[in-house]
Amino acid sequence: MKLIQRKQRTVGWRATTLLGAAVIGLSLALAQAQPPAKSGGSKKPEPKKVRHDLTGEELYQINCNRCHSERYPTEFTAAQWQTIMLEMRVRANLPAEQSRKILEYLQQDSGN
């Protein structure tokens, strides 16, 4: 019994440590990563499908009412939105670019 528990324990720790190390490693690698170089003049033609980058408003619609009901731009001032978006970015693990666009959208119509 004791022995088995010991073993479970080591395996558990090893798994946790490995997982932890992997995720820390990944995040550090990402931290150092450069944005991918724009492949100007590449031979491949642009894909036919017309795609546009999602706007701040679209990203807001996608992300801002999946954990709670929608909160409207006019509810807070531009400065408060900056603070709240920092909080929500952390809560929702939002990528930087997306939270920046959402913040711009909210600030455009923010209250005074």
Add this chain to the structure above:
Amino acid sequence: MGVALPPRATAAVTDEDFNALKNQVQQLNSTVQGLQQEHQQDQQTIQQLRDQLGQTQTLATNAVQKAEAAQAQATPGPSARHNFTMAGDAEVQFSKAAGQHGGFALADFAPIFLYRANDNILFEAGFDTSLDSGGNTTFSMSFGQLDYVWNDYVTVVAGDMLLPLGTYNIRSAGWLTKIPDAPLVDDQILPGSGVGAQLRGGIPIGDTGQMLTYSVYGVNGPGAGDSTTGDAFQSTNSPSVGSPNLDLGGNLTSPNEHPDPSGGGRVGWFYPWKPHYDVELGISGQSGEWGYVGNHLWSAAVLDAAVHISPYFEAKGEYANTWYGTDASGTIHPHGWWVQASYKLAGLNLELPVVNDLELVGRYDRLNDGLGTKTDRYTAGLVYYFTDTLWFESDYEYLSSHGPNAMPPNEVIAQISYGF
């Protein structure tokens, strides 16, 4: 006229004189021509200057107009680096469990203080001030954490952090959760917060809003709750005699209550295919030693999922397993799961005033506490939205619970909650 001149005069002008005079006249002539040219040039210059002046004036007027327009549009100056914002929620809860008197069970005020030091640093602290049915006022900190956005992909969090073990605890507040009480697993077998540090972030996949999210953390982890009774539970042979001396709080306890910190994390995948239509899947876990002696692990593994189909329908759930070792009873395995679905009646387009503001919600809960008690709970309820953040919730819970820690067979809960 010449005839009138006396002939003597003609005779008196010598050729020399005449030539001198002629020269003078010629000189004068060229001087006049020079002056005329200069005059013309001056005129031109004056005209040019006039034109330039006109242009300058137009430019200046334009500039002033533009400046005024810009001023009218612009926000007043650059925004301040520091900002302090208070948010939070407040609830009043009524409950009546079978065999007990009903009454107002809880009045709760839960402010969240947000202090932003600059673009990348936020301090957030959530407090809970509540008056319970016993007439006791409690004041506690539910979380208090520092967030530092290190770069686009990594945010460092430290303090008493909400833990991403499943999603319930990190996504709850009176005006967020559609049923007033928490699912059994989140209420009873998973820690909601822990003291430690965390790295978290999200990586976009493609350009449709899809993303992979991660959190990895180290916390004190669960400890032995009561340092005066020691490993009381562990020396008891019958686990049903008392509850184990396990404290999931995992907060600041004396160091010997958990010899090593616990590690954990969550990886999530969020896939929206259009606004209000998305799926999210997550897997999370935590493991570390608990108890005084340090020879037993407490571990958890949680799967979570959430789906939105239209702005009206939502379904979500969690499946949680935890294990902890004891000397006396071997490994104890509390586990359970829940699913919740809700539908906003506005989706029916009935255009009826009250119906339009109603949401129906149902939940199924199951918990095996690993100590001999098994509970199935069925909850049906509704949410009435006065506004998006002012709600009235009312639920009926039917329970089938057996074992030493059995719960009452049914309960009615009603709550008014407000998010600000």
